[in-house]
Amino acid sequence: MGNENRTVTTRAWAAFVGLTPLLVFSNGLLIGLVLGMTFLVVHSTASAVALLVPVSFGQRRIFAFSMAGAMIASSVCATLIRIIDPLLFESSFTRVFLAAYTVPVFNAAVVPSSMADRERAWENMARGLGYGSAIVLVGLVRELMASGGVSIAQATNPSVFLPVMAQPAGAMVLLGLAAAGFRVATSRGVDR
């Protein structure tokens, strides 16, 4: 693997690992959908604000504006969840607020340094969609492994099949196995 590809892989891996707080708390399909949707909105807001604010503001101010936008977006999402389902809000609001404090959102809030990077900024939206899907997928797999079934309803599946998968430890073990599986599938090792 060339140095450039290795750097890209490392950055992508860094961003994915930065999602771990959300992946740890995504222990079911419903909460995964909530967190994934919130993350997508927050990530898109951060990247859009970073592009829309004039470069003359300076990198630090743009970052502050982008993060403020991301936090407002997470608040809006929390409000929507509260309107739609107050019980779901009560059980998930602390996790929803985390979305603005993850590495990918921080990366999206940094203004692209070159014009070429600015022109490719739409890729941030695609990244957000990918990360959001990963959060939903992890929630689905963990619920399936923990209870042997999947349901969109709240708290209908007791964790009787493999209960540890519903715990944070299960998320990390799952991520470890996924990383090993990814390595086998691609047959190219990543440096320690």
Added chain:
Amino acid sequence: MSIFGLAFYFTFGGNILVQWGVIPGTRAKHAGSWGASFAFIIAAAVAAVFDGLLFRYSLTPMGLESIAPITFALFVFGAYAALRALFAAINKPFIDPFDDNSFQMTLVLYAAAMTAGQCFSSVWLLLGGGAMAAFGYLAATRFLDAIMERLDLEPVPATFRGAPIRFISAGLMALAFSGVDASFFSRISG
């Protein structure tokens, strides 16, 4: 999961893995003393109390719990601006605290503040939530670092070297904390 567990897992299970070195080539150096670690726990606990009281007495009565992230941002940016102003007032050069670790520190403070939202019953619980968030940070940066050094000497299969074994090690440590959380902290905080 208790609020202490929530704070712990947020900082331990999440963002600290980045600093701790799951990502290849970014294994951090942790030169801080135990005294600094203790001071850090105190700071996180105080932040939890401050933000928790703000949440309890300002946001909740007005039904504005949803804007908690914004108030936290104002708190962090406001503290930063106040620090700059203080240094300017006493004519001393301002050393920017936003170094490489600031991201993790901010997250720990946020974890403390986040747990404060659920700790309505006692200031002691607010202090505990903040301290536990800081403990999660220290567990990841100190204890797991020692495990990683030991794993370097073990014959780990090639497929599991690097990130996979680190995730699994973190999972096993999290499993151990789950036992402590369920048998001890959950009984305290409910």
